[in-house]
Amino acid sequence: MNNHPIPSARPALSWLWRMAWRDSRRSRSRLLLFVSAIVLGIAALVGIRGFGDNLARSIDEQARELVGADLVLSGSQPFDSTLAPTLRKLGRDRSDEVAFASLIQFPKGQGVRLAQIKALTGNFPYYGEWLTEPTTAVAAFRQAMTSAERVALVDDALLVQFAAKPGDSIRVGKLTFRIAGRVRKTPGQSGFSAAVAPTVFIPGHYLPETGLMQRGSRVQYRTYYQFAPGTNVDAVVKTLEKRLDKVNINSDTVTERKRQTGRSFTDLTRFLNLVAFVALLLGCVGVASAVSLYVREKVASVAVLRCLGASGSQAMLIYLLQIAAMGFVGAAVGAALGTAVQLLLPRLFEGFLPVTVTVAVSWPAVAQGLVTGVLVAVLFALLPLLSIRRVSPLRTLRAAYEDDTTKPDPLRLVVYGLILVFITGFAYLQTREWKQALGFAGGLLVTFFVLAGLGQGLRLLVRRFYPSSWSYVWRQGLANLYRPNNQTLLLTVSIGLGVFLMATLSLLQGLLLSRVQVSSADGQPNLVLFDIQPAQRAGVTQVLTSRRLPLLQQVPVVTMRLAAINGESTAELKKDTTNGRSRGGLTREYRVTYRNKLISSEKLDQGLAPYLPPDGTPRISVDSDFLRRLQVKLGDTLTFNVQGAPLATIIGGTRTVDWTRVQTNFQIVFPAGVLEPAPQFLVLMTRVPNNNVLAAVQRELVQNFPNVSAIDLGLVLQTLDDILSKISFVIRFMAFFSIATGLVVVVSSVIVSRYQRVQESVLLRTLGASRRQILRITLVEYALLGLLAALAGLVLAVGAAWALAFFLFEVPFLPTMVPLLLLAAVTTTLTALIGLFNSRDVLTRPPLEVLRGEA
Numbered sequence: 001m002n003n004h005p006i007p008s009a010r011p012a013l014s015w016l017w018r019m020a021w022r023d024s025r026r027s028r029s030r031l032l033l034f035v036s037a038i039v040l041g042i043a044a045l046v047g048i049r050g051f052g053d054n055l056a057r058s059i060d061e062q063a064r065e066l067v068g069a070d071l072v073l074s075g076s077q078p079f080d081s082t083l084a085p086t087l088r089k090l091g092r093d094r095s096d097e098v099a100f101a102s103l104i105q106f107p108k109g110q111g112v113r114l115a116q117i118k119a120l121t122g123n124f125p126y127y128g129e130w131l132t133e134p135t136t137a138v139a140a141f142r143q144a145m146t147s148a149e150r151v152a153l154v155d156d157a158l159l160v161q162f163a164a165k166p167g168d169s170i171r172v173g174k175l176t177f178r179i180a181g182r183v184r185k186t187p188g189q190s191g192f193s194a195a196v197a198p199t200v201f202i203p204g205h206y207l208p209e210t211g212l213m214q215r216g217s218r219v220q221y222r223t224y225y226q227f228a229p230g231t232n233v234d235a236v237v238k239t240l241e242k243r244l245d246k247v248n249i250n251s252d253t254v255t256e257r258k259r260q261t262g263r264s265f266t267d268l269t270r271f272l273n274l275v276a277f278v279a280l281l282l283g284c285v286g287v288a289s290a291v292s293l294y295v296r297e298k299v300a301s302v303a304v305l306r307c308l309g310a311s312g313s314q315a316m317l318i319y320l321l322q323i324a325a326m327g328f329v330g331a332a333v334g335a336a337l338g339t340a341v342q343l344l345l346p347r348l349f350e351g352f353l354p355v356t357v358t359v360a361v362s363w364p365a366v367a368q369g370l371v372t373g374v375l376v377a378v379l380f381a382l383l384p385l386l387s388i389r390r391v392s393p394l395r396t397l398r399a400a401y402e403d404d405t406t407k408p409d410p411l412r413l414v415v416y417g418l419i420l421v422f423i424t425g426f427a428y429l430q431t432r433e434w435k436q437a438l439g440f441a442g443g444l445l446v447t448f449f450v451l452a453g454l455g456q457g458l459r460l461l462v463r464r465f466y467p468s469s470w471s472y473v474w475r476q477g478l479a480n481l482y483r484p485n486n487q488t489l490l491l492t493v494s495i496g497l498g499v500f501l502m503a504t505l506s507l508l509q510g511l512l513l514s515r516v517q518v519s520s521a522d523g524q525p526n527l528v529l530f531d532i533q534p535a536q537r538a539g540v541t542q543v544l545t546s547r548r549l550p551l552l553q554q555v556p557v558v559t560m561r562l563a564a565i566n567g568e569s570t571a572e573l574k575k576d577t578t579n580g581r582s583r584g585g586l587t588r589e590y591r592v593t594y595r596n597k598l599i600s601s602e603k604l605d606q607g608l609a610p611y612l613p614p615d616g617t618p619r620i621s622v623d624s625d626f627l628r629r630l631q632v633k634l635g636d637t638l639t640f641n642v643q644g645a646p647l648a649t650i651i652g653g654t655r656t657v658d659w660t661r662v663q664t665n666f667q668i669v670f671p672a673g674v675l676e677p678a679p680q681f682l683v684l685m686t687r688v689p690n691n692n693v694l695a696a697v698q699r700e701l702v703q704n705f706p707n708v709s710a711i712d713l714g715l716v717l718q719t720l721d722d723i724l725s726k727i728s729f730v731i732r733f734m735a736f737f738s739i740a741t742g743l744v745v746v747v748s749s750v751i752v753s754r755y756q757r758v759q760e761s762v763l764l765r766t767l768g769a770s771r772r773q774i775l776r777i778t779l780v781e782y783a784l785l786g787l788l789a790a791l792a793g794l795v796l797a798v799g800a801a802w803a804l805a806f807f808l809f810e811v812p813f814l815p816t817m818v819p820l821l822l823l824a825a826v827t828t829t830l831t832a833l834i835g836l837f838n839s840r841d842v843l844t845r846p847p848l849e850v851l852r853g854e855a
Contacts, residue, residue, distance in 0.1 A: 016314070020321040023301065027294070027322075035323075035330030037287055037744050038373055041280025042331050044737040046338025046369035048276050050362035051345040052269035055355075062355045063258040065128030068187035069095070069224035070233045072252040073244070076589045078221055080247040090236070091225035095122025096204060099220045101709050102212050104158075104200055105171040105702045111162035112698035113198075114711055115155075117172060117212070121145060121204030126226040128187030134166065137181020144180075145203045152177035155198035156184055172202055173210030173706040214533055214681070214707045246571060248561070248587050261355075273430045278444065279737040280372070281423070282497050284380040285448075286490065286744070291323060292384035302391045312389035319388060323381040324374055331373020335366045348733060372426075379422060382415045420445070447500065447796060448493060454792045455492030473773055476764070477780025491785045491831065492792055498741070499793025499827055500800075506823075507801035507815055525552050525685035527694065528711040529701070532682040536705055543700050544686050547693060553685040555664040557591050558678045563646060564639040565632060582629035590640075594670040598655060601663040607634050607653030610671035618674045619652025623667040627654055642678050779832055786831025790824035 059066070070091065073079070079087065088094075098119045105112045123142065130138050137153060144151045152170055159165060159182050166181050183199070207213065227233055237244075237251050244251060302315045339361055346357040386409055420441065428437035459482040467475065481488045532540050537554075544551060562570055562585070570586045573579065598609055598621075610621045620638070627633065632651060640647045649670070657665050664683050688694045694712060701708050764774055798815060805813035 016317050016321055019305075020318045020325070023298075023318060024322050028326075035287065035326040035373075035377055037283035037290070037741060038280060038327070038330050038377060039283075039334040039337065040737045040741045040744065041276060041283045042334025042369045042373045043337035043341055044276030044279050045273065045372060046335045046362075046365045047341030047345060048269055048272045049365035049368055050339060050342040051349075051357075052266065052273075053362040053365055054342065054346075054357050054359055055269070056266070057360075058355045058357045059258060059261050061358075062128075063254045065125075065187045066257045066261060066355065067252060067254055068125030068128055070126070070227045070231070070254060071225040071237065072222055073225075073249050074220060074222045074252070075247070075249045076218075076220060077248070079223070079249060083243060083247060083249075086240070086243075087223065091227045093123060093126070093226040095120065095124035095126075095224040097121075097124065097222040097224065098204065098207055098213075099222065100212065100218060102173065102707070103698055103702050103710055105699065106162045106164050107169050107171055107176065108164065110695065110699055111164075112695060112702055112710075113158065113161065113715070114709055115158060116199045118199055118201050119204040119207040120201055122224070123226075124224045125187040126224070130186060131184040132181040133184060134181055137166065140180045141201065141203070145205065150175060150177045150206060151180040151203070153181055153183050153201040154179050155200070156182045158198040158200070170200065171702060172200060173212040175206060175210050177202060177206075210706065212707050214531060218531070245574060245587070248589075276737060277423075277426060277430075278497070278501065279741045280376060281444070282494055283741045283744070284376045285493050286741070287323075287377055288380040288383050291381045295319070295384050295388060298388075299391055302388050303393055306391060306393040312391065315391070316385050316388040320378065320381065320385055323385070324378050327374045327377025327381075328370065330377065331370045334373060335369040338369060339366065348729070375422070379415065379419050383412060386411050386415065447497065450796060451493045451496040451500075451789075451792055452489060454496070454788070455489040458492070458788055459486065459488050473776045474780060476777040477784065480777070480781040481784065488785060488788075492789050494741070495786065495789035495827060495831060496792040496796070499790050499823060500796045501793075503794050503797035503820055503823060504800050506819055507797060525687050526713045527686050527688050527697070528713065529684040529686070529708055530557075530681070530711070531707055531709050532684060532705075533707070534680065534682065536708065537682055540684060540701070540705060540708060543697060543704070544684075547697065549686045549688060549693070549697070551684065551686060553664060553683070555593050555683045555685075556675075556680045557593055557664075557683055558642065558670075558675045558680045559589055559591055560640045560642045560647075561589055562586060562638060563641040564637075565630065566637050567639075579631060581631050585626070585629045590668055591666065592668040592670055592675070593664065593666050594672050594675045596672050599663055601658045601665055602655045603658075605654040605656055607651075609653060610669050611652065612671040612673050618647075618649045618671050620649045620671070621653040621655055621669045622651055623657050624654045626667050627651075642675070645678075647674075775836070778835055782835030783828055783832040785835075786828035787824070789831070790827035793827075794820050794824055 064070070073087070100117055101114055102117050103112055104115045104117070122145075132138055132153060141151055141153050143149070152172070154164070154170060159179070164170070164179065166179050168179050169176050170179055171177075183201070186199070202210075213219065227236075233253050234255055237253060241251075298319065305315050305318075306312070342359055342362070346359060349357075390409070423444065424437050424441040427440040428434060430437075462478050463482045467478065470478075480486060529540060541551065564570060565573060573581060574583060574586055594610070596610055598604060605624050607621070608619065611619050613619060632638070634651050634654070636651050638649050638651065640649065655669075657667075659665055664685070688697065698710055701710060764777075769777075798820075801815065802813045
C-alpha cells in the first residue's frame with residue numbers, strides 16, 4: 001500500500017481501482033464465487049429475452065405464412081348475398097372453406113374419433129409450405145377438386161392414433177375418401193392445435209353429399225384472398241368494415257394476425273422473464289450474505305486504511321468497485337450462457353409455436369443482462385458494504401467489530417428502497433401493468449419476509465430452548481445454527497424460495513387438472529352427443545338405451561343473436577367505442593336453452609331463476625360475466641334475433657356458472673314455454689363403461705346419423721393432461737434456474753465461511769473431537785438447514801395453492817403429499833451432501849496443515 005499513498009483531496013477513480021485491484025489479489029476466487037450466484041439468473045433473463053426477440057422477428061418475417069393468405073373473411077353463417085358482388089371483386093384469387101366438427105371413421109380398423117372437417121375449394125394456402133407425406137399429396141388433392149376422385153388429407157395425429165397410412169380409406173359422413181397423404185404442417189397451425197383438433201381436409205364440392213350439414217350445426221365459413229403485391233390490404237378492409245360488421249363477418253389480415261400472435265407470445269415471455277428474475281434475486285440474496293461474511297474478514301484491512309488517512313466512504317468504494325467488477329464478470333458469463341439457452345428454448349416450445357424460430361444472438365438481450373447483472377450485484381452488496389463506512393481506525397487494536405457496525409444506518413433504508421423500486425420497475429417493464437407489478441413485488445417481499453422470519457425464528461428458538469441434555473454431536477450441530485457466521489437465514493431464504501417455486505408449480509398443475517378431472521368419477525358423463533336434430537332424437541336415444549347406457553342429460557339448444565339493448569340496436573352500440581361494452585358480445589352468435597330452474601353447476605346471484613310472467617315477456621337468466629361484458633343490469637331489455645324473428649326479453653336474474661363442470665352450461669337461459677317452436681338441436685350426455693362400448697356407439701352413429709358429433713371426454717382429458725404437462729415442463733425448466741441458483745448460493749456460502757469453519761473444527765479437534773464427530777456435527781447442521789428450508793418452501797407452496805383453490809378456482813384442495821415429501825427429502829439430502837463435500841478438507845487433513853493453507 002505504500003506505493004499508493006492516500007491522496008489528501010478526494011481520491012481519483014484510478015486510485016480507487018488500483019487499491020481495489022491490489023486488495024483483491026488474495027480474494028479474487030472468492031469474489032468470483034460471490035457473483036457466480038447471479039450467473040444462472042442472468043442466463044435465464046438473457047435466454048428468455050433473446051428467445052422473445054428471435055420469436056418476434058420470426059413472426060414478423062413469417063407473418064403471411066401465419067395466415068396463409070393476405071385476407072381471411074369468416075362468419076358462422078353463409079355470407080350475405082348482397083355482399084357477394086363486392087367480395088368477388090376482392091383480390092386476384094380466392095379460396096373457400098367450410099369447417100365444422102364431426103365424427104370420422106377409419107373402415108380398416110373401425111376406429112372413430114371427433115375431428116375438424118375442412119371442405120376446401122381453391123389454391124389455399126397461398127403462402128407457406130403445406131407439408132405432407134408424400135409431397136405429391138397436395139397436388140393430388142387439388143386435382144381432385146376438379147375431378148370425380150374422392151381424396152382427403154389427414155393430420156398426422158389421426159393417422160398415428162389409428163395406425164392408418166396414406167392409401168387407406170376414411171369415412172366422412174356418408175362418403176368414403178382415399179387418404180392421399182398425411183399432413184405434417186399447415187400454415188398457421190401449431191402442433192398444439194393439431195393435437196386438440198386434428199383436421200381432415202376434403203374437396204369442397206363433396207360437402208353436400210356427406211350429409212353433415214344440418215340446421216343448427218356449428219359451422220364456420222371462411223374465404224381466403226390473395227392480393228397483388230404491394231396492395232394495402234388493411235386499407236381495403238377499412239373501406240368494407242361497416243358493411244362487414246353489419247352482417248357479422250370478421251376479417252383477419254397479415255397485420256392483425258401478426259399483432260395478435262406477437263401479443264400472445266409476448267405475454268408468455270414476460271411471465272417467464274419474471275420467473276427468471278426470481279432466480280436472479282435469489283442469487284442476489286446469496287451475494288449479499290456472502291459479501292457480509294467477506295466484509296467481516298476485511299475489517300482489519302479497512303482499519304489499516306483508516307489509520308493511513310482513508311475515509312470510511314473511500315474504503316467502502318474500494319470494495320464496491322471489486323463487487324461491481326466481479327458482477328460484470330458474472331453478468332458476462334451469464335449472458336454467454338443465456339445466449340446458448342436461446343438455442344434450446346425453441347425446442348422446448350416446438351409444439352406451441354406457429355412459426356419456425358430462427359436463432360441469432362440478441363445483442364439488446366445481452367446488453368440488458370450485463371446492465372442488470374452489475375446493477376443488482378451492486379445494489380445487494382451495498383447492504384453489507386455500508387457497514388465499512390463505520391469501521392474505526394481503533395479496530396487495529398481491538399476485536400469487537402459489532403460495536404462499530406450495528407448502529408442504525410439511515411442509508412440502509414435508502415438502499416432497501418432502491419431495491420424495492422428496482423424490483424417493481426423490472427416487473428412493470430414485463431407486465432406493463434402497475435397493479436400486477438406491485439402485486440409481484442409485494443408477493444415476493446412477503447415470501448422473502450416469511451422465509452427470513454422462519455430462519456430467524458429457528459435461530460431464536462434453538463438459542464432459547466437449547467437442549468443441553470442431548471448428545472455432544474447434536475448440541476454442537478444445533479449450536480452452529482445461531483453461532484456467528486451461521487448460514488441459517490441465508491439457506492432458509494435461498495433453498496426455501498426454490499422449493500416454493502417447484503412445489504407451487506406442481507400443485508397448480510394438479511389444481512388445473514382437478515377442474516376437468518371428470519372421466520374417472522362414478523356417474524359423471526364421459527360422452528357428449530350434439531347436433532342431434534329433433535327428428536333424430538328417438539333414433540339416437542335407441543342407440544344408447546339398446547346398450548343400457550343412461551340418458552344423463554337431454555338439452556335443447558337454440559341459436560340466436562343479440563339485436564338491441566334497451567331499444568338501441570347493436571349496430572348503433574358498436575359505433576360507440578366509449579361505452580365499455582364487449583364488441584364480441586354484441587356480434588357473436590349465442591346458443592341458449594330453456595328451463596325454469598338452475599342446475600348443479602349454477603348458483604343464483606341476483607334476481608330469480610328464468611320464468612314467464614303473465615305479461616308474456618320472458619324473464620331470462622344470464623351469466624354474471626355477461627352482465628359485466630355488456631354493461632347491463634337487472635331489468636334491462638334485451639332483444640334477440642331468433643333466426644329472423646325478433647324476441648324481446650328482460651333480464652330477471654344472474655347466475656355464477658362453473659364452466660369446468662361436465663354440464664351443458666349456457667350464458668343465457670330462457671324460461672320454458674317460449675322457444676319450443678324455434679328451430680333447434682339437442683345435446684345428449686351419457687356415460688359409457690369402457691372403450692369397447694364407446695367405439696360401438698360411435699360406429700353406429702357414423703353409419704346411421706353421420707351429422708351427430710360425439711365428444712369423448714376421456715380423450716379430451718388425456719389431451720389436456722398432455723398439454724399441461726408440456727406447459728409445466730417449460731415452466732419447470734425456468735424454475736430449475738431458481739433451484740440451481742439456490743444450490744450455487746449454498747456452495748458459495750459454505751466456501752465463504754470455510755475459514756470460520758476451519759477455526760471451529762481445529763478447536764474441536766484440539767479439544768479431542770474425532771473426525772467422525774466433526775462429520776456428524778456438520779451433517780446435523782446442514783441436514784437441519786436443508787430440512788427447514790424445504791419445509792418452509794412447502795408450507796408456503798401449500799398455502800399459496802390452497803388460496804388459489806379456494807378463492808380463484810373454487811375447488812376442494814386435496815394436495816398429493818408424496819411428491820412434496822420426496823422434494824423435501826431430495827432438498828435435505830442435497831444440502832447435507834454439499835455441506836459435507838465443501839468441508840472435506842477440514843475432515844481429512846491435519847489441523848496444522850489446514851491452518852497453514854488458510855493463512
